[in-house]
Amino acid sequence: xxxxxxxxxxxxxxxxxxxxxxxxxxxxxxxxxxxxxxxxxxxxxxxxxxxxxxxxxxxxxxxxxxxxxxxxxxxxxxxxxxxxxxxxxxxxxxxxxxxxxxxxxxxxxxxxxxxxxxxxxxxxxxxxxxxxxxxxxxxxxxxxxxxxxxxxxxxxxxxxxxxxxxxxxxxxxxxxxxxxxxxxxxxxxxxxxxxx
Numbered sequence: 001x002x003x004x005x006x007x008x009x010x011x012x013x014x015x016x017x018x019x020x021x022x023x024x025x026x027x028x029x030x031x032x033x034x035x036x037x038x039x040x041x042x043x044x045x046x047x048x049x050x051x052x053x054x055x056x057x058x059x060x061x062x063x064x065x066x067x068x069x070x071x072x073x074x075x076x077x078x079x080x081x082x083x084x085x086x087x088x089x090x091x092x093x094x095x096x097x098x099x100x101x102x103x104x105x106x107x108x109x110x111x112x113x114x115x116x117x118x119x120x121x122x123x124x125x126x127x128x129x130x131x132x133x134x135x136x137x138x139x140x141x142x143x144x145x146x147x148x149x150x151x152x153x154x155x156x157x158x159x160x161x162x163x164x165x166x167x168x169x170x171x172x173x174x175x176x177x178x179x180x181x182x183x184x185x186x187x188x189x190x191x192x193x194x195x196x
Contacts (some may be wrong), residue, residue, distance in 0.1 A: 003180040004030075004100070004109040005194050007172075008125035010116035012160045013153070016176030016183065017131045021112045023187040030103040037095050038088060051087045056080075089119065093183035096124070107195045117161045117169060129190065130170035132163055133177035 008025070009031075011017040025031045029073050042065035043047040052070070052137060053060040059070040075081040113121050122128060133141075142153050167173050174186045 004103060004106045005127070006100070006125045007108060007110050007194065008116050008122060009110050009112045010114060010166065011129065011131035012163050012166065013156050014137065014138040015131045015133050015163070016141075017112065017114065019180070020129075020131045020174060020176065020183065020187060021110065023184050024110045024191070027188060027191050029108050029110055030099070030106050030192060031112055032096055032099045033113070034096075034113045037092055038064040041088075041091055041095075048087060048091055052084070055083055055087060085119070093121075093124075096121075108164065108191065111135055115160070117166060122169075127171035127194070128169070129172040129174060130163075130166045131174050131176055132167055133175060135163070137177045138163075171186070 009021055011019060011020075017186055021031050021033065039045060039047075042052070044062065044064045046064055049060045049064065052065065056073045059066050068110055070084070074084050100109065111121065111125060113119075116122050116125075116128065139153070142148055142156075143150065172190055174183060174190070176183050
C-alpha cells in the first residue's frame with residue numbers, strides 16, 4: 001500500500017513558516033501543525049495536563065496550562081525542560097502517527113514542526129522544506145510582534161539551528177523574502193513536483 005509523501009516543514013522564527021503552512025492547506029494538502037497540537041493538548045481538559053501538573057505542580061488549572069507559571073518553572077533550567085519535553089514529545093509523535101493514518105489516502109502531507117532539526121523528527125519525513133528569508137526581513141518581522149524585544153529575539157535565535165545550516169540540510173527551500181504571490185507560486189510548484 002502506498003503512503004503519502006511526508007514533507008517536513010520547518011524554519012526559524014519569523015521566516016514565514018506559518019504562512020507557508022496555510023498555503024499548503026489552501027491547496028488541499030493535509031497539514032499537521034505540531035504547535036497547535038501541543039496547545040490543544042495543554043488547553044482545558046487537555047490530555048497532557050495531568051502529567052504536566054504531576055511534574056510541575058501549580059502550572060495547570062481549569063483553563064488548562066498556565067504558560068507563565070510553566071515558563072518560569074523551566075526557564076534556564078535544562079533538566080526541567082528535558083522533563084517537560086519527555087512528557088510532550090511522545091504525545092505529539094503519537095498524534096502525528098494518528099494523523100498519518102487519518103490521511104493515508106493523500107499523496108502528500110505536511111508535518112509543520114518548528115524545531116524539526118533541533119528536537120528530532122526529520123527521520124520521520126520523506127523530504128524537508130526549509131522556509132527562509134533574509135536576516136533583515138526576519139528581524140523586522142519578529143521585532144514587530146507584540147511583546148518581542150531584541151534581547152528575547154536573540155535568546156530564541158540562540159536555541160535554533162542557524163538558518164544557513166537548516167538550508168544546507170533541506171531538500172527544498174522556499175524564500176519568503178518576496179511577495180506573497182511569489183511565495184504562493186513556489187509552494188504550488190513544489191506541490192506539483194511532489195505529487196506529479
